[in-house]
Amino acid sequence: MQKKLQKMLVVSLVMVLCMAYSGITWAATAADLSKLVLSKSKVNLEIGDTASVTATGVYKDNSTENLTIKASWSSMNSAVATVYNGTITAVGEGNSTISVVYGSETESVQVNVTKKVKALTISDPQKKLDLKLNDNPTIHLTATYADNTTDPDVSSKADWTVDDNSIVSVVNGTVKPISSGTATITATYGKQTVSIPVSVELVKRLDPNVTQVSMLASEKKTVQITLKATYPDGDVKEDVAAKAEWTTSNPDVADVIKGEITAYGPGSATITAKYGTKTATIQVDVDKTIRLQASKQDVFLHANTSLDAPIKVEAVYPDKDPVDITKDAVWTSSNEKVAFVKQGMITANVPGSAVITAKYGDKSVTINVDVDVPRHLDMVEKVALSLQDAKTYQIKLKATYANGESDDVEKKADWKSSKEDVVYVSSSGMLTAYKKGEADISATYGGVTVTTHVAVDMPLKVDVSSKKVSLKVGGTYAASIILDYGADKASEQVTDKVEWSSNKEDIAKIDEKGVVTGISSGTATITGKYDGESYTMTVEVGLVSDLTSPQSLIIMSTGDKKTIDLSAVNDPEAADGLNKRATWKSSNPSVASVDGEGVVTGMKSGKANITAEYGGKKVTVAVEVDVISKIDADVDFVSLKTAGKAKEKTADVKVTVTFSDGSTKDVSDKADWSTSNYKVASVNKGKITAVASGKTTITAKYGSKSVRIPVEVDILKYLQTNEVSVNMSVGQSVPLTAIATYNDGSDSDVTKPALWKSSRILTATVKDGVVKATGKGKATITVTFGGKSTKVIVTVK
Secondary structure, eight states: OHHHHHHHHHHHHHHHHHHHHHHHHHHHHHHHEEEEEESOSEEEEETTOEEEOOEEEEETTSOEEEOTTTSEEEESOTTTEEEETTEEEEOSSEEEEEEEEETTEEEEEEEEEEOOEEEEEEOGGGSSEEEOTTOOOBOOEEEEETTSOEESOOTTTSEEEESOTTTEEEETTEEEEOSSEEEEEEEEETTEEEEEEEEESOOSEEEESOSEEEEOGGGTOEEEOOEEEEOTTSOEESOOTTTSEEEESOTTTEEEETTEEEEOSSEEEEEEEEETTEEEEEEEEESOOSEEEESOSEEEEOTTOBOSSOOOEEEEOSSSOOEEOTTTSEEEESOTTTEEEETTEEEEOSSEEEEEEEEETTEEEEEEEEESOEEEEEOOSEEEEOSSSOOEEEOOOEEEETTSOEEEOTTTSEEEESOTTTEEEOTTOEEEEOSSEEEEEEEEETTEEEEEEEEESSOSEEEESOSEEEEOTTOEEEOOEEEEOOTTSOOEEEOTTOEEEESOTTTEEEOTTOEEEEOSSEEEEEEEEETTEEEEEEEEESOOSEEEOSOSEEEEOTTOEEEOOOEEETOSSOSTTHHHHSEEEESOTTTEEEOTTSEEEEOSSEEEEEEEEETTEEEEEEEEESOEEEEEESOSOEEEOSSSOHHHHEEEOOEEEEETTSOEEEOTTTSEEEESOTTTEEEETTEEEEOSSEEEEEEEEETTEEEEEEEEESOEEEEEESOSEEEEOTTOEEEOOEEEEETTSOEEEOTTTSEEEESOTTTEEEETTEEEEOSSEEEEEEEEETTEEEEEEEEEO
């Protein structure tokens, strides 16, 4: 009994301790709880779906605990949604609030339950948005449920997101543009999503008022650029320069702020404007000159002298008078030891040459400077001295300068002898002979050197009496060796001390006295040996002395044939048949060929030389096949109309070539014709036909020359319609007429060939100018032709 009592006391004590311990823990947790945090505060569900919400307790000591299971969960409308341990189940369509309680803290979850969404759609015009910054459209969403019922506007119920919040924001379907660019808006309702591409200030074209600017830094002026932005709907904003992003490729040359360009230094820079997704560039040239011109190109000075006045350098511009930039240019000398320059003033120092350069921007000009540099040095070419009669000789040296002046400079030159033991030359050009022999004497002055040959007790020149002799068969010639002693002594003729020989004695032979005799037709070489040296002469026997043709140049076309005429002097044969006896050759047979009788045939465009050889002589005739000096068209410019009369749609162009001899030929049918843009105009044998609006260049090529004719098709002054605004009723049709006014002042009805477009086809459609009202609202009808556009506002009531 006692043991039983003890056992009951122990069990009771354990229970009391457990209850006490449990009570103390709950009381401490509830007291220390700081707040209750739910993982979701709003849940959108479709009937039958579930969603889990987590409840987290945050205590005063910043510790946390998952209280999802421990907390109490309840639904205010169990017909809409039920909840168990954080799991919410959608029961029926409607709204309910889920309450979560733990200790003294309470939180809630808003539940929106809808029917199963089968499809989520938006209207066609809103499937893609092109917005301006001041637009504020609302996207309308239509939900189709599983039971085929629809809700025409669930925009405020859907979840909205944007992939780039810097471009647009969206709240309950209302879109607010923020900056230019593109983004994608996504709407989610139920389990369905739909995406809408959005473009903000997305321009189609960005056109500056100028694309090239020339400026002068010295004038300190600015140029304001305007930007015209054209949008896809045809709307044009006159000037967006202030809103564009501007950059420069070279701020040291030119910089830009809000389209205002300021020049800073010479050179080139590219200014870039960015607006939306488009960019435009402007080429800026600062102090951009065509060339620099100097008042003098060549300067001659004596050493230690200066110019009377500085060289003037001007910058030549394409659109203004030359500007004196002498003081602004950068001056340099290629050799300052010879000539020094400062702001165009040149000072000569020592004899020599230098190139003075003046540079400004990317252009430069040069001035050649000679300081005591002669253009020519003149002295005797040969001198003969004798140890007996004429042992000395004073050489005269004359310098001629660039300015036309001349001076005796033998005392200023540097002299040198190649063999001083034979001839010595003093510093003033005095020659003194010492022994028999030869030497070359050189004189150098101002960088120019000349040489004379001196012979002492020797001939200045030894050679055969004739280098070439023509003989008839049986004819003779007396050959000799000539010793030339210069102007002061008569030449000497030697025959008996010469050893003579012939390399072809069957053609020409020579005896011991130097008498040459012609034996048979041909060519032989006669050699005479004298004083250890050999001297030769050519002997022609029975050969013509000259072969000529009256035709030095033949002009012909491909396929033409022309005969070359020959005549020979001292031809032993009869004059008839000379062409057949000659040997003919063409330097370029693919251009001009020649047969055995001198008949030339033009093969293709180009140049060739025809050579005839006969009797040891040659004659050459130049041949030009379709080689032209110029090509001309009978018109400089062609303007055509696709919508005009038949004769206004085509033009016939005549092309004429001029050959080197001045003759001309119409080659319109033979020329190669091409167009740079076949979509604008075509061409066939000079007949140009308009295809579509635009500009192109027609090129005619013949031989190596070509001519270009600019062609404009449908280039208009302006385009106008018979109405600028139309009021219509749904179903009504109204015809519009488009009239084009060309540059020549003529008008043409271009209603059918023009391109018509409606900004809103749900309101009005257009085809060939006929507008049909399809729904209430406003639409803009745009007609385009020949690069021009105009608009008609249509209001449908």
